[in-house]
Amino acid sequence: MSTPPKPPKAAWSWRSQAFRGLIYQLVTVAIILAAVLYLAHNTQVNMKARGIQSGWDFMLGSAGFDIGESLFAYDSGDAYWKAFLIGLSNTLRVAILGIILTTVLGTLIGVGRFSRNALVRGLCLCYVEFFRNIPVLLQLLMWYLMFTEVLPESSAPLTLGPFFLSKGGVNFPVPVWATGQTFAAIGMAVAVLLVLAWRHHARLAFERTGVPRSMVWVPLGIVLGLGVLGWLVGGAPMEFNMPVQGEFAIENGGALTPEFLSVLLGLTVYTAAFVAEVVRGGIASVALGQSEAAAALGLSRRQTMRLVTLPQALRVIIPPVTNQFLNLTKNSSLAVAIGYPDLVSIANTSLNQTGRSVECIAIIMLVYLCTSLSTSFGMNWYNNRSAIKER
Amino acid sequence: MTATVFQPIAARSAPVKTEGPVAWIRSNLFGDVRTAFGTVCIVLVLLALVPRLLNWGLVNAVWAKDYDACHAAAGVGACWGVVSEKFRIIIFGRDPFEEQWRPLVAAAALLGLLVVSCMRAFWRPALGLLWAVVLAFFFTVMYGGVLGLGRVETDRWGGLPLTLLLSSLSMTMAFPIALLVALGRRSMLPAIRSVCTVYVELIRGVPLISVLFMASFMFPLLMPQGFSIDVLVRVLAGITLFAAAYMAEVIRGGLQAVPKGQIEAAATLGLSYWQTQRKIVLPQALAMVVPGVMNNFISTFKDTSLVTIVSLYELTGAMSLALNSDSNWRPFKIEGYLFIALIYFVFCFSMSRYSIWIEKQVNKSRLR
Numbered sequence: 046m047s048t049p050p051k052p053p054k055a056a057w058s059w060r061s062q063a064f065r066g067l068i069y070q071l072v073t074v075a076i077i078l079a080a081v082l083y084l085a086h087n088t089q090v091n092m093k094a095r096g097i098q099s100g101w102d103f104m105l106g107s108a109g110f111d112i113g114e115s116l117f118a119y120d121s122g123d124a125y126w127k128a129f130l131i132g133l134s135n136t137l138r139v140a141i142l143g144i145i146l147t148t149v150l151g152t153l154i155g156v157g158r159f160s161r162n163a164l165v166r167g168l169c170l171c172y173v174e175f176f177r178n179i180p181v182l183l184q185l186l187m188w189y190l191m192f193t194e195v196l197p198e199s200s201a202p203l204t205l206g207p208f209f210l211s212k213g214g215v216n217f218p219v220p221v222w223a224t225g226q227t228f229a230a231i232g233m234a235v236a237v238l239l240v241l242a243w244r245h246h247a248r249l250a251f252e253r254t255g256v257p258r259s260m261v262w263v264p265l266g267i268v269l270g271l272g273v274l275g276w277l278v279g280g281a282p283m284e285f286n287m288p289v290q291g292e293f294a295i296e297n298g299g300a301l302t303p304e305f306l307s308v309l310l311g312l313t314v315y316t317a318a319f320v321a322e323v324v325r326g327g328i329a330s331v332a333l334g335q336s337e338a339a340a341a342l343g344l345s346r347r348q349t350m351r352l353v354t355l356p357q358a359l360r361v362i363i364p365p366v367t368n369q370f371l372n373l374t375k376n377s378s379l380a381v382a383i384g385y386p387d388l389v390s391i392a393n394t395s396l397n398q399t400g401r402s403v404e405c406i407a408i409i410m411l412v413y414l415c416t417s418l419s420t421s422f423g424m425n426w427y428n429n430r431s432a433i434k435e436r
Numbered sequence: 437m438t439a440t441v442f443q444p445i446a447a448r449s450a451p452v453k454t455e456g457p458v459a460w461i462r463s464n465l466f467g468d469v470r471t472a473f474g475t476v477c478i479v480l481v482l483l484a485l486v487p488r489l490l491n492w493g494l495v496n497a498v499w500a501k502d503y504d505a506c507h508a509a510a511g512v513g514a515c516w517g518v519v520s521e522k523f524r525i526i527i528f529g530r531d532p533f534e535e536q537w538r539p540l541v542a543a544a545a546l547l548g549l550l551v552v553s554c555m556r557a558f559w560r561p562a563l564g565l566l567w568a569v570v571l572a573f574f575f576t577v578m579y580g581g582v583l584g585l586g587r588v589e590t591d592r593w594g595g596l597p598l599t600l601l602l603s604s605l606s607m608t609m610a611f612p613i614a615l616l617v618a619l620g621r622r623s624m625l626p627a628i629r630s631v632c633t634v635y636v637e638l639i640r641g642v643p644l645i646s647v648l649f650m651a652s653f654m655f656p657l658l659m660p661q662g663f664s665i666d667v668l669v670r671v672l673a674g675i676t677l678f679a680a681a682y683m684a685e686v687i688r689g690g691l692q693a694v695p696k697g698q699i700e701a702a703a704t705l706g707l708s709y710w711q712t713q714r715k716i717v718l719p720q721a722l723a724m725v726v727p728g729v730m731n732n733f734i735s736t737f738k739d740t741s742l743v744t745i746v747s748l749y750e751l752t753g754a755m756s757l758a759l760n761s762d763s764n765w766r767p768f769k770i771e772g773y774l775f776i777a778l779i780y781f782v783f784c785f786s787m788s789r790y791s792i793w794i795e796k797q798v799n800k801s802r803l804r
Binding site for chain 2: 066069070071073074077084087088090091092094097160161162163164165168174175177178179180181182183186187190191194195375376378379381382389393396402403406409410413414417418
């Protein structure tokens, strides 16, 4: 509340705060409406004068450009909407993988700032200060340059067993999908249900007897065990699609392009520096008395971290980390600078081809707005769950 | 009465030393078995990597502006010659070569202004006047057209002066907008509150690059016919509006942290809304948000590198421009990138150190 309480009666005079408030609001709304109408009018006039067409009909026309990598089949004769869909899938792919890797790396480095080893502390500090103070665009360009200039040609790649690393990116073997994999997938799906049941049982047992049950190893064992069992039942297929050294390039197998790898690495390394700072701040915010009390109870350092410090730190950590995840997603739009076909670069190409700037920019903004809002909804839900339950 | 004879107690032995470098190393590097093992592993890895890096960066590096020598040393040593050869294009972009003393003077003036603004001794009203004078000087020297200086159109501005101009000007202009928006988001009037909320959430939900695209592609469509605005101004407006949304959130955090009793006390004294904000709320809130605003400044400084995507040649763009056009030097782009990375690092790192210092200054009032 930034204004004093309202007077009891709203008289229609300039002396009345309520009346003045109403006038202020009307004036604001009127100014904004007028500005929007004026700009819309200008846009219409300009478009007519320059012969720019508007509307969404172009989405059905043939795009006419190739896309370097796509998760599903596409050729240059396909429609614009399909190209946009591929751009979206590429953005999401790099964002989701990036968020997972960033969480792992950022947490490790943030916790490393509290190591008992001064060298580990120092290295983690250097990492944070170094990567956080260089623009992410520059880092992306540098990673891309490393991939395309420093690595050997794909006719003479660096080899590590069945893995190849070259200017063409990373090539790796992928298992050929067969009945065994289907059975393994079914086994894992069943395992997830079993794990949920185990969690329920373990929680009940903990509340009855106070003996904690493993929430990591037993579920992990169930999932892996049933997966392997399904694989064995399906005939234990061992067939892999191996990458082979061709005359000019590496053929077969799975491949990750240098563009994808540079965007992924660049975003991960940059955002992890910020996540590490957030994790450090969160851990530092837990009162010292908590870990002293844990030590008095005889908990080991690892137990103290896992059972006492981290659960309390998480409440402080989650909101800013959500922001970092959103930043990572938004920064993935910089992929346009190194030619990774994400949503922004597809929209940029379409904009240059069709001249429909309003529509293309609207698509970019809408997609990112939806992603941002849905991510923050998801994180708010988790945040509410981990918040202190007050009576 | 017998006289007590004084009996001295034997002195205790000195305690184990807990200060000094030896004790520090013992407890921080070899505290227990795992720590000692970790130390040994890290030292081994560093011993393997650091000499290689030093060999590449210093010992085998080529410092001369000689691309044949650089090609010969490729892979073994860095080619810093590329920096000395292309230095002026990297720093000043496409500014006309003979006229490059002008961006140098202008950038030095702007940099001096920024440094002066950071010093406590200069925090007085006259600083605003100084800003106006220096900015006028900057634009006169850069743009020219008067005092016998040739005109340099804004699309030829580039390099470090452009980076400095974009970041400092957008932050200065973003501040008043952010202040109003932050107050608006906490207003009692629902229409004003929702307008401000929509603005902040909309801008924070989209990437800067889409705002820049809007500034460069859509903005000309929004203006009345026959009315065109320079691309530099459009981009500046885009960055300003973007930075203002983020800063508004930081300031709102500070506003929320002012205890409610302060506002109630102001109401009791009969202060109006604006008097309350100006004399009671803002002085307390702004002091609290200084570190956050500094962080905003750092990220805006880094974000200016994005304008290269809409074809303004600031530091990053000027660097690509300098090397892409010259096939002899193009293979040594990585050294060029390292050089501008160093420039960015020096600026951002000193800003973050300054932010820590200023946080201490601001917190002095709370220390007893």
